[in-house]
Amino acid sequence: MRRRPMLESDLINDLQTRGMRLVDPRVGHESRRGGAGPSDHKAVTLGRTTVMVPVHTAPAFQSPYVVEAPDAAGRARVTRDGAAVATVKFPPRPRFYDLTTADGIPYNQIAVLHARNVLATTVLQTCIRYESRKKACQFCAIGQSLAAGRTLAHKTPEQLAEVAKAAVELDGVEHMVMTTGTPKGPDRGAAVLADSARAVKAAVDLPIQAQCEPPQDDAWFVRMKTAGIDALGMHLEAVTPEVRARVMPGKASVPVDKYLASFEAAVAVFGRGQVSTYILAGLGDSKEAILATGEQLCAIGVYPFVVPFVPISGTPLESHPAPTADFMAAILRPLGAMIVAAGMRSSDIKAGCGRCGACSALSTYEALGKRP
Incomplete structure (x- = not known):
């Protein structure tokens, strides 16, 4: 048949x-x-x-x-x-991967190409959550590439600016994602991201999304925007308290209510659709819980980037099953329509994971509009 x-x-x-x-x-x-x-x-x-x-x-x-x-x-x-x-x-190997800094560091240990046209870097490859098994996000592999010698613990603003300029000139990169492990301190990574973005923008005109946990002080949103950050990601990962406590015990200490308050403050600075959050479907949250959160986020003006959970080798959840395609479709199809109805689309995001869209089929369901 x-x-x-x-x-x-x-x-x-x-x-x-x-x-x-x-x-x-x-x-x-x-x-x-x-x-x-x-x-x-x-x-x-x-x-x-x-x-x-x-x-x-x-x-x-x-x-x-x-x-x-x-x-x-x-x-x-x-x-x-x-x-x-x-x-x-298959996309060809990026040309900037063949370059090294003056002190001999390969460019692809500083930043890498994600999908086709987005440059990505983890500015701090260490995280206070990752330091303890009891607090670490059970799905996270931030320390693996560092332990394997494939990256640096801290990429300096100068290194990032050098690589970003080369990636634009040699490979036509169109936007950049800067994420970070969470450091100690109330800014939760906002400071190092602002310093990095300022250096990149001085070297090349490249839209930037920064990603960090919600800083304690909302004033950081203005500082990040002023530094040249165009879009912001603050990632929930899971949406219900019981799932968050089980799979991300350290990060769950920042409650969902804090995220929602920070989302509202950030949207006031960056604009509707320019603030987003990652939600990993398949960790235990129900379809109904994810869609209810998506509706709440759309009302605030936050783009809910829902992606299927992928079990990564070497993590505590490496044997956790991936969600089924039917489960994902039952979320992404109505969520795509919800996003369009809220006046937000992935193509309108200036930079980042939502604009790239490569880790989820969400943008293709957006294209279906309101069709059943």
Whole structure:
């Protein structure tokens, strides 16, 4: 019996929950392993959409999707149960990866290319939450790439500016994501992000999203905006108190109410749709809880970027199952319509994960508008 062709949104959703197997292991050389995320993924372009698909996770090793060896142009056929379902293209290795700083540090230890046109860096590769197993986010792999020697503990503003300029000039990067582990102190990383953004903006005209926990003082939002940060991410990850306490015991000490208050203050500075939050579906929150939170966030003007949870090797949740494609579709389809109805779209975000959209099929469900 012939398999009915899937909508692009549903195919992307299925690939991101099930992962894919690579026939040619050399194709996975530039995939993301460990680090702050997205981890254990590979960027592929499907049609005109570039997405991150798990390739180094337990579900991916059992995936029904197999990607054949690419041709000379980087195109490869994707099959499921032996039948062709799509053709994908692998982005070429970024040219800036071949450069090093004056003191010999490879550029890709300072920042990396995510998806097709977004530069990403974790400014501080250490985190107060990660220092204790009892407090660490159970899904986080921020320390893995540092332990493996693939990155630096602290990228200086000068290093980030140098790499950002090269990435724009050599690879056409269009926006940048700066995330950080949470340091000690009430600014929760806002200060180091502001210093980094100021240096990058002095070197190159590049839209920047910064990501950190909500600072204690809302005055940091104005300081970050003044430093050149265009969009802000403050990530809930999970939405119900019981799930947050179980999977992120340290970060759960910052209650959801604090996030909501900070979201309102940040939207007043950055504007509707320019503040976002990551929500990892599949950690235990129900569909109803995620959609209720999404509705609340849309009303505030915060873009709810819901992505499927991906179990990362070497973390306490490495054996936790990924969510099903049906579960994700039941969230993303109404959420996409909700976002559009609120006057926000991923394409309107100036920089960051929501604009990139590669870690979720959400933007493709947005494109479906209000259709059932």
